[in-house]
Amino acid sequence: xxxxxxxxxxTGVVILxxxxxxxxxxxxxxxxxxxxxALLGVAVVFAMLExxxxxxxxxxxxxxxxxxxxxxxxxxxxxxxxxxxKHINRATITTTVIVIFVFAGLIYSLxxxxxxxxxxxxxxxxxxxxGSLGLAFTDPRQFSLPFEITSxxxxxxLIGAIYIAYExxxxxx
Amino acid sequence: MIPLWWYxxxxxxxxxxxxxxxxxxxxxxxxxxxxxxxxxxxxINLLAFWRYLYAQQGDLRGQVFVIIIxxxxxxxxxxxxxxxxxxxxxxxxxxxxxxxxxKG
Amino acid sequence: MNFLxxxxxxxxxxxxxxxxSWGWPVDVVQVVMFVLGALLICVxxxxxxxxxxxxxxxxxxxxxxxxxxxxxxxxxxFQTIADMLKIFTKEYITPAGVDKIPxxxxxxxxxxxxxxxxAVIPFxxxxxxxxxxxxxxxxxxxxxxxEMAIILAGFGSNNKxxxxxxxxxxAQLISYEVPMVIVLLIPVMFTGSMGxxxxxxxxxxxxxxxxxxACLIFFISSIAENGRAPFDLIxxxxxxxxxxxxxxxxxxxxxxxxxxxLHAFTSAIIFTTIFLGGWQGPGVxxxxxxxxxxxxxxxxxxxxxMLAIRFTLPRFRxxxxxxxxxxxxxxxxxxxLLVTAVVDKSIPRELMAVRIGALLVAxxxxxxxxxxxxxxxxxxxxxxxxxxxxPLARPDLKSSKEERASL
Amino acid sequence: MLHEWLYLGIFLTVALAIPxxxxxxxxxxxxxxxxxxxxxxxxxxxxxxxxxxxxxxVQYYIYGLxxxxxxxxxxxxxxxxxxxxxxxxxxVLEAVLFVLILASGLIYVWRKGALEWV
Numbered sequence: 028x029x030x031x032x033x034x035x036x037x038t039g040v041v042i043l044x045x046x047x048x049x050x051x052x053x054x055x056x057x058x059x060x061x062x063x064x065a066l067l068g069v070a071v072v073f074a075m076l077e078x079x080x081x082x083x084x085x086x087x088x089x090x091x092x093x094x095x096x097x098x099x100x101x102x103x104x105x106x107x108x109x110x111x112x113k114h115i116n117r118a119t120i121t122t123t124v125i126v127i128f129v130f131a132g133l134i135y136s137l138x139x140x141x142x143x144x145x146x147x148x149x150x151x152x153x154x155x156x157x158g159s160l161g162l163a164f165t166d167p168r169q170f171s172l173p174f175e176i177t178s179x180x181x182x183x184x185l186i187g188a189i190y191i192a193y194e195x196x197x198x199x200x
Numbered sequence: 201m202i203p204l205w206w207y208x209x210x211x212x213x214x215x216x217x218x219x220x221x222x223x224x225x226x227x228x229x230x231x232x233x234x235x236x237x238x239x240x241x242x243x244i245n246l247l248a249f250w251r252y253l254y255a256q257q258g259d260l261r262g263q264v265f266v267i268i269i270x271x272x273x274x275x276x277x278x279x280x281x282x283x284x285x286x287x288x289x290x291x292x293x294x295x296x297x298x299x300x301x302x303k304g
Numbered sequence: 305m306n307f308l309x310x311x312x313x314x315x316x317x318x319x320x321x322x323x324x325s326w327g328w329p330v331d332v333v334q335v336v337m338f339v340l341g342a343l344l345i346c347v348x349x350x351x352x353x354x355x356x357x358x359x360x361x362x363x364x365x366x367x368x369x370x371x372x373x374x375x376x377x378x379x380x381x382f383q384t385i386a387d388m389l390k391i392f393t394k395e396y397i398t399p400a401g402v403d404k405i406p407x408x409x410x411x412x413x414x415x416x417x418x419x420x421x422x423a424v425i426p427f428x429x430x431x432x433x434x435x436x437x438x439x440x441x442x443x444x445x446x447x448x449x450x451e452m453a454i455i456l457a458g459f460g461s462n463n464k465x466x467x468x469x470x471x472x473x474x475a476q477l478i479s480y481e482v483p484m485v486i487v488l489l490i491p492v493m494f495t496g497s498m499g500x501x502x503x504x505x506x507x508x509x510x511x512x513x514x515x516x517x518a519c520l521i522f523f524i525s526s527i528a529e530n531g532r533a534p535f536d537l538i539x540x541x542x543x544x545x546x547x548x549x550x551x552x553x554x555x556x557x558x559x560x561x562x563x564x565x566l567h568a569f570t571s572a573i574i575f576t577t578i579f580l581g582g583w584q585g586p587g588v589x590x591x592x593x594x595x596x597x598x599x600x601x602x603x604x605x606x607x608x609x610m611l612a613i614r615f616t617l618p619r620f621r622x623x624x625x626x627x628x629x630x631x632x633x634x635x636x637x638x639x640x641l642l643v644t645a646v647v648d649k650s651i652p653r654e655l656m657a658v659r660i661g662a663l664l665v666a667x668x669x670x671x672x673x674x675x676x677x678x679x680x681x682x683x684x685x686x687x688x689x690x691x692x693x694x695p696l697a698r699p700d701l702k703s704s705k706e707e708r709a710s711l
Numbered sequence: 712m713l714h715e716w717l718y719l720g721i722f723l724t725v726a727l728a729i730p731x732x733x734x735x736x737x738x739x740x741x742x743x744x745x746x747x748x749x750x751x752x753x754x755x756x757x758x759x760x761x762x763x764x765x766x767x768x769v770q771y772y773i774y775g776l777x778x779x780x781x782x783x784x785x786x787x788x789x790x791x792x793x794x795x796x797x798x799x800x801x802x803v804l805e806a807v808l809f810v811l812i813l814a815s816g817l818i819y820v821w822r823k824g825a826l827e828w829v
Contacts, residue, residue: 035202039210046214050221050234056459060406062233063452065214069240072210074716075202076251081243081266082716083441084786088270091448091481092779093236093277095474098455099775100229100281102471102767104288122223130216137208145252146201149713157437157498160267161794163260164787165802170264175805177271177787178812184275185780185816188282193773193825194289267787274783278776285772338718342725350729392737400750412730419726423719433722434715441789442719463752475771478778485785492792551752555737559730623828626774630826634781638814642807645795649803653796 035075042068055101063094077150080157207248215241228284228296232277239273310592312431316341345422345433353566354384360565360611367615394554399462402551406460411552411559413453418567420446425573426501428583428595435501440488443574444481447529450567451477454548457560461551469547472537472622479626480528480535483633487518487525490644491578504582512579514660517640517667519579521633526571527610528629531564534617535625572607573599580606636674643670773825777817784813 042065049061066089073082137143164174214237221234243266250262288294316337323333358373358381365372373380398407424439426432436442451474458470492498494514495506512519528535549560576582580602583595620628647666651659791798791806820826 029201032202032206035206039206042210043213043217046217046237049237050217050225050230055227055229058230058233060456062236065237066240069214069244072207072244073247075713076207076247077255077713078247078251078263078266079436079438079716080441080790081247081263083438083445084270085243086445086448087441087786088274088783089236089240090452091445092478092775092782093274095448095451095455095478096277096281096772096775096779097229097233099471099767099772100285102467103285103769103772104229104294105767119224122220125223126216126220129219130212133212133215134209137205142253143203143205143208145204147252147256148201150255155437156793157790158496158794158797159258160260160263161790161792162797162802163264164791165794165798165805167801169260171805173264173268174787175809175812177268178784178809180271180275181780181783182812182816184278185777185813186819188278188776189773189820189823189825191279191286192282192769192776193823194769271783271787274779278779281772282776285769289769334714335717335721338721339725342718342722345722346725346729393740393742394737395741395743396738397745397749399752400747401752408734412727412734415730416723416726419729420719420723423722423726434718436715436719441786471767471771475774479774482778482781482785485782489785489788489792492789493795496793496796498789498793554741555734559734562730626826626828630774630777631821634817635814638810638817642810645803645806649795649800 031075035072038068038071038075042072055105056098059094059098059101062097063090066090066094077155079155080160204248204252207244211241211244211248214238214244226295228287228294229281231296232280232284236273236277239269239276243269310428310430312428312593342423346419349419349422349566349570350562353562353569354388356569356607357387357565358384363608363611364615367612388558391555391558396556397551397553399551401462403460403462406456407551408460408556410453410457410460411556411563413456414450414563415559415566417446417450417453418563418570420449421570421574424500425577426504426582427599429505429588429592431592431596432501435499438498439500440492440498440503440578444485444488447477447481450563457552458548461548463551466548466550469550473531473548476531476535476537476625477529479629480525480633483521483629483637484525484529486634486637486641487521488578489641490515490518493645493648500577500582504577504584507581507584509660510579510581510584514663515579515640515644515667516664517636517670518644521637521640522579523575525629525633526575527613528625530568530571530610532568532610533614534620536619537622537625568610569603569607572603572610575606576602632674632678636670639674640667640670770828773820777820777826780816781813784810 045061045064045068049058049065052058052061066085070082070085070090073079073085163169165171218234218237218241221237222231225231225234246262246265246269250259250266254262284294291298319340320333320337323336324330328336361383362372362379373383376382376386421443422433424433424436424442426435454470454473454477458467458473461467491503491511494511495503497503497506531537549557552560576599582602583592583599585594585598588595588598643666644663647662648659651662653659788806788809791802795803
């Protein structure tokens with residue numbers, strides 16, 4: 028066991044535990060806070076994969092923006108959470124069985140795949156340059172179309188969400 | 201050094217937990233959180249494949265996929281929450297089964 | 305005498321070789337050095353904060369025609385230490401119904417979120433924190449953890465005012481993050497790297513000359529990120545009963561206090577590093593130790609400017625604050641980014657003087673147009689705040705007041 | 712690279728440990744004399760009514776939404792900014808188009824009146 032592997036195991040346990048808590052906590056706000064912890068753990072995994080840009084972007088977008096938006100949403104709809112009913116469906120046991128089958132199927136299908144045992148050597152600095160991603164985004168032979176399409180997607184999300192969520196004061200009357 | 205399959209098992213486990221939450225949760229925001237967890241599992245997978253199989257050749261496709269997933273996750277959270285809030289204001293509920301105004 | 309020119313790497317090398325001579329493995333020595341460095345920087349920053357609190361109270365006193373602390377020690381310099389001793393022995397009051405883990409985690413996270421920024425700051429050419437290639441994004445991302453601390457505090461306290469204050473604070477912080485993130489693209493464009501030491505090294509001419517409008521936007525939004533006057537709606541005492549930290553007492557409250565002061569100083573350092581050239585100055589090539597002094601001097605000047613703003617300007621209303629961000633700073637930062645990108649690309653890098661001149665002219669044009677548009681807009685959308693006759697303190701001056709009102 | 716992340720990780724741990732240690736030391740030093748009045752929620756001397764829930768304005772969510780979209784946009788532009796010195800002019804124009812598409816979203820939100828606080 029190298030120190031790296033021990034660190035990975037600790038991170039994995041933290042992620043899995045907080046993910047379980049996030050999907051099973053009774054209070055929605057607790058669920059959101061456990062979700063944040065799971066996201067931070069995933070950021071650590073990204074850092075271990077030497078994808079430092081993505082580790083930081085994970086914290087910036089997921090923790091700094093999406094999680095805060097979810098917490099705002101929880102606060103806006105908080106009255107409904109104080110109800111005394113069950114917070115999960117009746118189908119818990121069936122779902123557990125299904126999920127275990129899915130997990131086993133995933134593992135089984137991976138079993139014979141050759142690159143599975145691949146290990147790798149540390150990357151050199153020019154492989155880690157964030158600028159190469161930027162160059163790929165502006166090169167029309169590579170990813171300039173996806174780059175522009177993401178902006179259209181963001182624009183659509185912005186307009187759609189504002190259209191749905193926003194009501195003028197005079198529209199209410 | 202960590203072998204590739206460790207990352208794959210971790211991401212499969214996160215994905216299954218997310219799937220469990222997405223099916224069993226009553227609260228719509230809980231379902232949204234579960235879906236975000238599943239997207240995160242996909243991100244771990246993509247970055248692990250990129251790192252172990254493509255990074256040495258300078259192939260950037262895995263990274264571009266991850267960025268697109270970030271954008272999709274952000275859009276999904278924004279629109280999904282907007283719909284939940286809008287439904288809450290009309291029906292005073294966030295329980296997914298009770299929001300059925302979308303039915304024809 | 306190498307030691308005097310550049311003492312800190314000298315000490316680091318000496319310690320390194322000392323531990324290696326004891327027969328420790330290289331990895332362990334590395335980790336020990338990292339822990340020592342982190343402890344040194346963190347403790348140094350915390351101790352510096354106590355001095356800053358005194359200086360801020362003293363300067364604030366002078367601005368407002370008071371004496372400021374003047375009893376404990378010469379010029380009251382030990383006042384903060386007395387306060388610290390007092391707060392250390394104060395009782396923690398844990399209100400009924402708090403959520404224990406978030407309530408106790410919040411003050412720790414608030415301080416940690418500010419302290420971790422110090423991991424990437426370059427103090428001189430040879431002594432810097434880690435020059436990681438994503439340092440700028442790291443600084444912004446760590447700010448997100450600070451917002452999380454505020455949410456934890458507001459939610460954990462089980463108090464309506466705390467929750468309201470926390471959400472107001474978070475709404476302000478995330479709003480002002482937008483122009484900040486957009487504007488920080490400009491130094492990255494000039495440098496071609498996100499590492500802070502690379503940014504400083506690229507500043508033979510400080511970026512404040514090349515991008516004055518971006519610099520101004522960054523300055524304003526970093527004041528807002530600190531939650532300092534005139535943007536201090538986070539701790540508007542009389543309106544929100546002190547905001548998200550209302551239920552905290554003893555050292556837990558003190559931690560929020562320390563985080564506040566430390567954040568103000570840290571953002572002054574970041575401003576200096578990104579726009580004022582950091583440790584750059586005459587003679588740093590031969591005497592790297594001078595860089596630390598240049599950095600400190602520039603930072604203190606920026607900090608003094610922030611204090612002058614804090615102690616003289618009145619507070620914004622929340623709608624004014626949001627309008628300033630979304631209707632002025634964000635569009636302005638987008639325009640600045642686009643204009644800078646196009647102008648800088650269309651002039652070859654070799655023509656240094658032409659490039660600086662063109663960027664300056666472009667910035668001045670942006671500023672003039674923005675100012676003109678703002679004047680027109682505010683003239684067209686004047687809101688009548690008060691209607692009807694107002695009570696007058698001295699009715700004999702009424703006629704002149706009416707004249708002024710009719711204008 | 713991992714070397715630098717190791718330093719960052721250690722720094723984060725130390726930065727968390729210092730305030731935590733200070734809080735624990737102060738907790739040992741400080742007196743503990745709780746009583747029900749002292750421990751009640753502070754609401755300007757009024758009795759607390761109900762759970763700590765108040766109606767939040769949907770405006771918080773709107774600001775969070777616009778923030779999210781522009782944050783993602785800016786983050787996508789960072790790799791481009793790092794490569795700025797190497798990209799040709801049409802690469803810059805592509806980014807300009809990218810920003811303009813999103814700026815039109817800001818204009819939509821502004822015209823809709825969703826940026827007003829009231």
